[in-house]
Amino acid sequence: MAKVAVDVMLKPEILDPQGQAILRALPGLGFDQVTAVRQGKHFEVDIDAADAQAQVEKIAATLLANPVIEDFAVRFID
Amino acid sequence: MNDGMSEQPYAELGLKDDEYARICTILGRKPSDTELAMYSVMWSEHCSYKSSKVHLRQFGDKAPETDVLLVGMGENAGVVDVGDGLAVTFKVESHNHPSYVEPYQGAATGVGGIVRDILTMGARPIAVMDSLRFGEIDHPDSRRLVGGVVAGVGGYGNCLGLPNIGGEVVFDPSYAGNPLVNALCLGVMRHEQIQLARAEGVGNKVVLLGAKTGRDGIGGVSVLASATFDEESPSKRPSVQVGDPFTEKVVIECCLELFERGLVTGIQDLGGAGLSCATSETASHGGSGMLVDLDLVPLREPSMTPVEVITSESQERMLAIVRPGDVDDVLGVCTRWGVLATVIGEVTDTRRLQVRWHGEIVVDVPPASLADEGPVYDRPFARPADQDALQADTSAALARPKTGAELAETLLRLAGSPNLASRKWVTEQYDRYVLGGTVLAMPHDSGVVRLVDDSDRGVALSLDGNGRYARLDPYAGAQLALAEAYRNVSVSGARPLAVTNCLNFGSPEDPDVMWQFAEATRGLADGCRDLGVPVTGGNVSFYNQTGATAILPTPVVGVLGVLDDVNLRVPSGFVRAGDVVMLLGETYDEFDGSEWAWVTHGHLGGRPPLPRLPAERQLSNVLQTAADERLISCAHDLSDGGLGQTLVEAALVSGIGVSVTLDGDPFVALFSESAARAVVTCADADVDRLLEIVADHDVAVTRLGRTGGDAFVVTGEFALPLDTLRETHESTLPRHLS
Numbered sequence: 001m002a003k004v005a006v007d008v009m010l011k012p013e014i015l016d017p018q019g020q021a022i023l024r025a026l027p028g029l030g031f032d033q034v035t036a037v038r039q040g041k042h043f044e045v046d047i048d049a050a051d052a053q054a055q056v057e058k059i060a061a062t063l064l065a066n067p068v069i070e071d072f073a074v075r076f077i078d
Numbered sequence: 079m080n081d082g083m084s085e086q087p088y089a090e091l092g093l094k095d096d097e098y099a100r101i102c103t104i105l106g107r108k109p110s111d112t113e114l115a116m117y118s119v120m121w122s123e124h125c126s127y128k129s130s131k132v133h134l135r136q137f138g139d140k141a142p143e144t145d146v147l148l149v150g151m152g153e154n155a156g157v158v159d160v161g162d163g164l165a166v167t168f169k170v171e172s173h174n175h176p177s178y179v180e181p182y183q184g185a186a187t188g189v190g191g192i193v194r195d196i197l198t199m200g201a202r203p204i205a206v207m208d209s210l211r212f213g214e215i216d217h218p219d220s221r222r223l224v225g226g227v228v229a230g231v232g233g234y235g236n237c238l239g240l241p242n243i244g245g246e247v248v249f250d251p252s253y254a255g256n257p258l259v260n261a262l263c264l265g266v267m268r269h270e271q272i273q274l275a276r277a278e279g280v281g282n283k284v285v286l287l288g289a290k291t292g293r294d295g296i297g298g299v300s301v302l303a304s305a306t307f308d309e310e311s312p313s314k315r316p317s318v319q320v321g322d323p324f325t326e327k328v329v330i331e332c333c334l335e336l337f338e339r340g341l342v343t344g345i346q347d348l349g350g351a352g353l354s355c356a357t358s359e360t361a362s363h364g365g366s367g368m369l370v371d372l373d374l375v376p377l378r379e380p381s382m383t384p385v386e387v388i389t390s391e392s393q394e395r396m397l398a399i400v401r402p403g404d405v406d407d408v409l410g411v412c413t414r415w416g417v418l419a420t421v422i423g424e425v426t427d428t429r430r431l432q433v434r435w436h437g438e439i440v441v442d443v444p445p446a447s448l449a450d451e452g453p454v455y456d457r458p459f460a461r462p463a464d465q466d467a468l469q470a471d472t473s474a475a476l477a478r479p480k481t482g483a484e485l486a487e488t489l490l491r492l493a494g495s496p497n498l499a500s501r502k503w504v505t506e507q508y509d510r511y512v513l514g515g516t517v518l519a520m521p522h523d524s525g526v527v528r529l530v531d532d533s534d535r536g537v538a539l540s541l542d543g544n545g546r547y548a549r550l551d552p553y554a555g556a557q558l559a560l561a562e563a564y565r566n567v568s569v570s571g572a573r574p575l576a577v578t579n580c581l582n583f584g585s586p587e588d589p590d591v592m593w594q595f596a597e598a599t600r601g602l603a604d605g606c607r608d609l610g611v612p613v614t615g616g617n618v619s620f621y622n623q624t625g626a627t628a629i630l631p632t633p634v635v636g637v638l639g640v641l642d643d644v645n646l647r648v649p650s651g652f653v654r655a656g657d658v659v660m661l662l663g664e665t666y667d668e669f670d671g672s673e674w675a676w677v678t679h680g681h682l683g684g685r686p687p688l689p690r691l692p693a694e695r696q697l698s699n700v701l702q703t704a705a706d707e708r709l710i711s712c713a714h715d716l717s718d719g720g721l722g723q724t725l726v727e728a729a730l731v732s733g734i735g736v737s738v739t740l741d742g743d744p745f746v747a748l749f750s751e752s753a754a755r756a757v758v759t760c761a762d763a764d765v766d767r768l769l770e771i772v773a774d775h776d777v778a779v780t781r782l783g784r785t786g787g788d789a790f791v792v793t794g795e796f797a798l799p800l801d802t803l804r805e806t807h808e809s810t811l812p813r814h815l816s
Contacts, residue, residue: 010320013293013379015392017322024416068180069318 002052008065008072009040044077052076086111091118091297097453104447112433112440115385116448119297119351120358123620126452129586130618133596136603137613144612146575149272154198154347155265156614157272158576160640164529165269166537167199170209170262170580170636172619176295177259179318181226185259186234186321190393192263193238194347197330198396200273200337201265204515205527206235208245208261209541209580209634210504213254215496215814220249223257224815231261232507237323238330241516242508243525245541249496252545255624260580260617260634262541266529271337275346277360277368277399280427282343284357284370285405287412287419288329288395291352292378294319295391325394325417332415333396341408344399352390354448356397357423358431361445364399367428368445372435374422384435399425459592469550471683473669478745485744486796488678489722490806492749495677498719499810500730521731522650523566523715526641536644540566540637544718545630546671547686552594553601556633557689560605561753562717563637568698569713569756571648571705572639577606579616579635584628586620594631595620601689602633608691611637648705650714651731655786657711658765659736661721663697663755664778667746673719674749693754696775701756703771709764716755722748724757729790730804737791738783744795759785 010016019039026034043064045056057074065072088098091114101109101117109117123129138151148165149157155169173188185208193203208231212224224247235242245262277284295318336342344364346356353375361368372387382390400408405421412419426432431448433441479488492498501520510519517536518526524540542562548555560577567574579602584591606613622629641647669675670684704710714728729736740747760768772779783793791797 014318015289015292015294015320015322015378017320017324020322021324066180069183069320 001046001048003077004045004047004052004056004074005077006043006045006056006060006064006072006074007040008070009038010069011071014069086114088114088118091115092122093118097121100453105443110440112384112388113443115389116354116441119354119389120448121452123586125351125355127618128453129455129457129620130595131454132456133599136599137606140603140607141612142607142610147612147614148269149199151613151615154195154275156576157199158614158638159269160529160535160537161642162533162535163268164266164535165272166264166266166529166638167196167201168262168264168539168578168636168638169195169615170260170541170578170634171195171617172580172582173259173261174256174582174619174622176318177227178257181223182230182233183318183320185227185230187319187393188259188261189231189234190321190323190326191349192261193240193326194349194396196263196265197333198273198275198345198347199265200271201267202334203240203263203265203330204513205243205264205525206240206262207243207525207539207541208259209543210246211248211250211253211258211632213249214251215249217254219254221815227257227259228504228507234321234323236509238327239512241510241512241519241527243510243516243519243527243539246543247501247504250545250630252629256622256629258582258622258632260582262578262636264527264537264539273337273345275360276344276364277366277425278364279343279401280366280425281402282425283400283402283405283421284368284423284425285398285400285408285419286375286395286422287332287398287417289322289325289392290376290378290418291387291390291392293382293386293390294393296386296389319391319393321393328415328417329394329396332412332417335411336398336408341404341411342398342400346397348395348397350391352392353388358445358448360397360399361431362449364425367426367430367432368423369426369432369434370423372433374420376418376420384440388433457586457592458589459596460589461593462590468683469685473672473675473681473684476675476679476681482795485748485792486798488674489726489748490798490803492673492677492719492723493726493803494806494810495673496810498673498723500808501811502808503811503815517644517647518570518649521727522570524570526570526644526647528644534643534645536641538567538570538572538639538641541634542566543632543634545632546676546682548594548598548631548633549682550671550684550686552597552631554686554689555631556598556601557605557691558686558753559633559635560602560609560637561689561691561694562715563635564609564611564694564698565715565756567637567639568701569648569650569715570641571646571702572641573702574609574611574637574639574698576638577611577613577635579613579633581616581618582622582629582632582634583620584623588628591628598631598633602635605689605691609695646705646708648710648713650728651712652728652734652736652759652785653711653732655734657759657761657785659738659757659759659782659785661755661757661780661782662700662772662777663693664752665747665750665755666752668750668752672749672751687751687753690754696777697754697756700771700775700777704758704768707767709768710758710760712759714757716757718751720749720751721757725790726803726807728757729800730807733800734785735787735789735791735800736783736785737787737793739793744792
């Protein structure tokens with residue numbers, strides 16, 4: 001059994017309104033040295049397969065991420 | 079300037095040899111990289127209308143006499159006088175290609191773009207509508223596309239707080255690889271608030287306000303929207319623009335305050351071609367020059383090149399021209415709304431558009447050469463070789479239902495077919511009543527909104543198209559789209575005033591497609607003249623095709639009408655049992671291109687129903703008079719699916735049944751798609767007066783029966799319970815799409 005993490009982030013050139021909203025809110029809470037925030041998604045997938053890495057990459061590309069506007073990274077955890 | 083020695087990549091930017099040569103002639107030298115990029119986007123089909131211009135002129139040349147048009151074609155949107163010192167502006171625009179690449183964001187930014195067009199005229203946006211077309215409902219890609227587009231339209235509009243008051247959703251195999259997403263916005267203003275996109279007054283400052291500029295949609299107009307979409311080359315895809323409706327909302331409020339306080343002398347939105355378009359158009363229309371310093375443009379990514387900055391299609395940005403003494407006030411207003419605003423240049427008397435980057439002039443061109451004096455093509459067109467065969471293949475030989483059971487089965491099948499089934503699954507995802515001004519929205523024939531809080535004046539809007547009719551005869555097809563929108567506005571009791579259009583076609587380089595376009599524009603211009611409603615503006619979208627196969631030619635037409643008192647509007651559903659049901663207009667045996675031929679036989683051939691424009695005008699007059707005198711309780715137009723579908727829809731809105739008796743061939747009576755017809759209902763006491771009005775206007779009338787009961791009954795033929803009809807009518811879209 002493998003635990004595989006998938007991190008999905010908007011591509012760098014794509015506008016991230018949520019990250020910007022967080023950035024705008026931070027000075028009001030006293031954090032006035034933050035210059036950029038990007039928001040993404042983190043998934044943990046438990047999978048029992050020999051080709052876990054390949055399968056999860058396929059899952060990420062077809063369901064978890066929208067490859068038109070997002071990049072993703074797959075890595076094993078524990 | 080760049081060295082100008084090496085071969086420039088103009089072909090990759092979408093420019094032809096002769097276009098590149100012309101740029102060199104205009105400038106007297108080779109263009110810089112930045113100039114070349116600007117010409118490539120501004121001379122793209124999307125921005126320059128180079129293939130359509132010679133045909134679109136007819137909308138002006140044939141325009142009917144009117145005194146309601148305050149601003150005509152050529153501005154961001156036309157402005158129509160609706161009385162009481164109020165004016166409305168409305169326009170429909172396509173966002174087809176971006177919506178195929180990324181359905182949610184493509185559709186969302188389509189809404190955002192048209193809303194900014196309306197804002198640019200000085201108006202407060204008050205409603206949106208959309209006309210959507212997809213491949214077959216059971217196509218493997220339909221769920222992704224329909225779901226994404228509908229969510230995008232809803233997401234952006236709902237976040238902005240704008241009601242979505244209608245539109246259409248159509249399924250046809252020709253749109254499978256190229257969906258159509260046409261978005262319309264309506265805005266309202268007082269006459270004196272009209273703004274124009276002009277940069278005038280030497281020394282006035284150029285202020286960029288709204289979102290920061292990033293690498294969104296670089297070259298979107300030249301690559302994506304102006305050439306055949308080729309799935310094989312993902313590298314061609316510019317990065318997708320992502321919309322931020324919350325930014326747009328504050329940009330709207332901020333701009334409206336700037337207009338209100340008279341702080342801007344000119345305003346332009348940034349849409350396709352970004353800064354290239356906004357700077358060159360305002361300078362060209364103002365007959366001035368402009369000097370812009372790109373180093374001052376706030377960037378999301380500091381490493382952007384001048385080419386990227388000037389062609390970026392980042393959303394939610396506006397360009398304002400401001401007197402120097404007002405700059406502080408403008409920046410103050412923007413700060414208060416939390417809108418980023420930056421002086422990036424000034425108006426000059428050079429009649430040149432100059433752009434500076436890192437202290438160096440990288441652009442120095444006549445602004446009109448970008449904005450207004452681009453190439454114009456009178457492209458060759460020819461009636462397609464298969465057109466005669468297509469028209470000869472009529473529906474006459476198709477087997478028709480004969481018995482009552484067969485008629486009932488046909489009615490049911492049509493009511494549940496993808497193009498006639500209930501649109502509830504779609505419209506429920508849209509906020510239809512936000513702002514509190516909505517009087518009628520889907521499923522009624524037109525959307526009706528009150529314009530301002532302290533008046534009962536309202537407008538009615540409808541957006542219609544029929545690609546199958548246009549395929550069979552583009553001239554008639556465009557007129558039928560116009561007639562349907564005109565009729566939909568009329569049944570609500572409104573007086574039709576003005577027209578907008580979105581012309582969706584394949585590649586203009588294909589003479590067959592160009593013929594369709596030429597015929598459709600000629601038909602629409604003639605139709606507008608005959609109906610007395612001028613075209614106020616619109617949009618052309620070419621290159622809608624997959625490989626060599628073009629979409630059905632699809633002119634989508636929006637008609638706007640005015641209701642002096644929205645309390646007099648007429649709904650499209652039955653309102654009470656016992657009303658007399660009457661058919662206005664004449665029915666002919668017209669089945670070519672019909673829903674019946676398509677749904678039951680998969681047949682498309684022959685000639686579409688005859689457009690009967692004089693009859694449409696008379697019908698409209700009857701409907702307006704009857705509404706004014708409060709004679710009719712319900713009015714519903716006849717279009718796709720014919721009388722049967724109209725009665726099904728009117729009955730299901732309220733759950734009140736109907737019983738009718740049909741003279742002649744019941745199949746023709748129920749399913750013919752003859753134009754210029756509507757069903758009305760009225761109380762017994764009002765029948766005589768209604769018949770007088772009908773006679774005065776020389777409109778044919780047939781008494782069909784009465785409302786009531788819980789079934790759709792055709793005497794001597796069939797009785798279908800409303801529950802059965804509702805189940806069939808309302809389950810189709812959810813079954814396939816959710």
